Amino acid sequence: MYLxxxxxxxxxxxxxxxxxxxxxTVGRLFICYGAVMSIGGVVAAEAAYFVPMPxxxxxxxxxxxxxxxxxxxxxxxxxxxxxAVVTLAIGELTKVLVMNSAAMGGPLGFxxxxxxxxxxxxxxxxxxxxxxxxxxxxxxxxxxxxHFIKYSEVTAASLGIPVEKxxxxxxxxxxxxxxxxxxxxxxxxxxxEPRMFGFESSIQILMFSLLGGYGYFLGPLVGAxxxxxxxxxxxxxTSFRLVFYGLVLLLSTxxxxxxxFSKRFSISKMRELRGS
Amino acid sequence: xxxxQILNGLGIxxxxxxxxxxxxxxxxxxxxxxxAYGEVFxxxxxSALVFARFVSPNPILMCLASIVGASITGLLVHFVAVKPxxxxxxxxxxxxxxxxxxxxxxxxxxxxLALEAFGGYTQPFPRFTDGFITVGRWHIEDVLIVNLLVxxxxxxxxxxxxxxTNVGLRLRAVSDNQVLAQSVGINVNADAVFSVxxxxxxxxxxxILISQTSGGISPFxxxxxxxxxxxxxxxxxLGNTVGGILTALVTGLLEALTTGYISSSYRxxxxxxxxxxxxxxxxxxxxxRR
Numbered sequence: 001m002y003l004x005x006x007x008x009x010x011x012x013x014x015x016x017x018x019x020x021x022x023x024x025t026v027g028r029l030f031i032c033y034g035a036v037m038s039i040g041g042v043v044a045a046e047a048a049y050f051v052p053m054p055x056x057x058x059x060x061x062x063x064x065x066x067x068x069x070x071x072x073x074x075x076x077x078x079x080x081x082x083x084a085v086v087t088l089a090i091g092e093l094t095k096v097l098v099m100n101s102a103a104m105g106g107p108l109g110f111x112x113x114x115x116x117x118x119x120x121x122x123x124x125x126x127x128x129x130x131x132x133x134x135x136x137x138x139x140x141x142x143x144x145x146x147h148f149i150k151y152s153e154v155t156a157a158s159l160g161i162p163v164e165k166x167x168x169x170x171x172x173x174x175x176x177x178x179x180x181x182x183x184x185x186x187x188x189x190x191x192x193e194p195r196m197f198g199f200e201s202s203i204q205i206l207m208f209s210l211l212g213g214y215g216y217f218l219g220p221l222v223g224a225x226x227x228x229x230x231x232x233x234x235x236x237x238t239s240f241r242l243v244f245y246g247l248v249l250l251l252s253t254x255x256x257x258x259x260x261f262s263k264r265f266s267i268s269k270m271r272e273l274r275g276s
Numbered sequence: 277x278x279x280x281q282i283l284n285g286l287g288i289x290x291x292x293x294x295x296x297x298x299x300x301x302x303x304x305x306x307x308x309x310x311x312a313y314g315e316v317f318x319x320x321x322x323s324a325l326v327f328a329r330f331v332s333p334n335p336i337l338m339c340l341a342s343i344v345g346a347s348i349t350g351l352l353v354h355f356v357a358v359k360p361x362x363x364x365x366x367x368x369x370x371x372x373x374x375x376x377x378x379x380x381x382x383x384x385x386x387x388x389l390a391l392e393a394f395g396g397y398t399q400p401f402p403r404f405t406d407g408f409i410t411v412g413r414w415h416i417e418d419v420l421i422v423n424l425l426v427x428x429x430x431x432x433x434x435x436x437x438x439x440x441t442n443v444g445l446r447l448r449a450v451s452d453n454q455v456l457a458q459s460v461g462i463n464v465n466a467d468a469v470f471s472v473x474x475x476x477x478x479x480x481x482x483x484i485l486i487s488q489t490s491g492g493i494s495p496f497x498x499x500x501x502x503x504x505x506x507x508x509x510x511x512x513x514l515g516n517t518v519g520g521i522l523t524a525l526v527t528g529l530l531e532a533l534t535t536g537y538i539s540s541s542y543r544x545x546x547x548x549x550x551x552x553x554x555x556x557x558x559x560x561x562x563x564x565r566r
Binding site: 029074075077078079081082085086088089090092093096097099100199200203207210211240242243245246247248249250253254257 | 309356357360361373374376377378380381382383384385386387388389392499503506507510539541542544545548549551552555556559
């Protein structure tokens with residue numbers, strides 16, 4: 001039972017890591033997937049009363065897509081660093097608004113769940129289908145276009161790549177993944193607290209990609225698996241878990257600045273290309 | 277009522293202004309955004325509290341204790357999380373992400389150590405004065421006046437330090453062009469350390485001011501005020517000290533007016549909403565199509 005739960009968490013976090021990976025491929029730090037995921041979760045939980053579970057999860061995904069797309073539109077053409085801070089602030093804003101709205105559960109959290117999924121089959125199916133899509137995506141021409149956008153906007157635009165549209169596409173696609181993950185999360189845990197909307201969980205999601213390495217989609221997966229299992233194995237000292245977690249972050253930025261697993265398109269390679 | 281709210285807002289805004297100035301000092305010299313800065317601020321507040329409990333509750337000594345505690349923490353963050361990553365000269369470089377990660381790691385460690393040491397609940401913080409000054413129909417808390425005076429004093433001291441002294445000249449040189457500064461014999465590393473101490477001292481003073489107005493401190497205050505300070509600095513313009521201070525004061529006013537006239541639960545929503553819409557209007561809508 002316990003192992004089952006951990007397996008579900010690992011898979012949900014893997015989907016979240018992939019969601020955050022997509023904006024990173026176009027050079028954008030989207031730090032509000034916590035809010036996107038939670039909105040997807042709430043919508044999925046509401047939809048589960050009317051439609052079968054897989055469809056409800058997809059509804060959550062669509063809600064996440066719309067919300068992420070909205071945030072992406074708000075941040076249209078912002079520079080990299082400003083983009084990160086504005087998305088962070090929008091996430092916090094969403095959290096405060098949610099805490100004040102009764103429909104989203106208020107300060108106690110949203111608990112209106114129709115069923116609790118025990119088996120890891122749903123996460124497994126969704127995760128594997130996303131991975132299959134991403135394998136094809138990594139080989140596609142679009143991935144190369146994304147890499148050009150990240151490496152040099154001006155070059156990309158001069159090659160006729162629609163920079164801002166592709167960015168929005170990447171962000172919204174990530175929003176879809178996050179929404180599905182939110183649906184899976186709420187149907188496993190049974191509650192979404194307002195804290196989940198805020199920047200703590202968004203940064204947590206970002207960590208998977210930053211530590212795993214975001215040159216290739218396996219990096220975020222590796223990051224998610226390791227970072228989900230590490231706190232669980234540290235359960236012998238519940239109090240100092242997050243301290244250990246912080247130390248892991250600190251050490252790994254020094255030891256592996258490119259992330260634990262980054263096969264293609266790594267930071268050092270980008271620096272080589274930039275000549276700096 | 278309205279005048280009192282304005283004064284309340286200015287009292288909070290002053291503390292935000294000091295935090296914003298601290299961010300700007302670090303950004304100016306090191307060109308990094310330190311996400312553990314909120315934790316430096318929290319460390320200042322807690323060292324003042326510990327000092328008051330075990331040594332003496334003298335306000336000036338507590339303020340010094342806060343400054344010393346914050347400076348030690350700031351130096352720790354600098355040498356553990358920022359310095360080893362090497363030179364990070366551009367906020368938009370991919371390398372900057374590793375500073376973000378390592379300072380977040382640092383802030384997690386500091387926040388949870390504080391949680392272990394002091395517990396998660398809000399600790400009462402001794403107030404230096406409890407009096408009122410009555411001017412006509414207004415009842416003004418002494419604390420607010422002290423806040424305003426301290427901020428003005430600190431502001432002028434820092435501005436004197438930056439504009440008129442040798443150290444300030446060096447700091448301005450480094451923040452203007454690091455390579456050129458190095459080539460005329462300025463020890464950039466020493467100045468970086470000095471700027472860290474200066475910004476941490478500002479955080480220490482701000483911590484005292486905020487704990488005076490709110491009356492309590494908790495290990496979570498760092499991330500909250502640190503993050504708000506970051507958004508304020510971005511709105512004011514990174515590296516633009518006057519802009520940062522003005523934005524901080526406006527934010528404080530907005531928060532006080534929201535608390536007074538709408539509801540305290542919407543305080544952060546209004547502040548963030550206005551700041552975000554400002555950034556979007558300033559940078560997103562007005563930027564030319566590339």
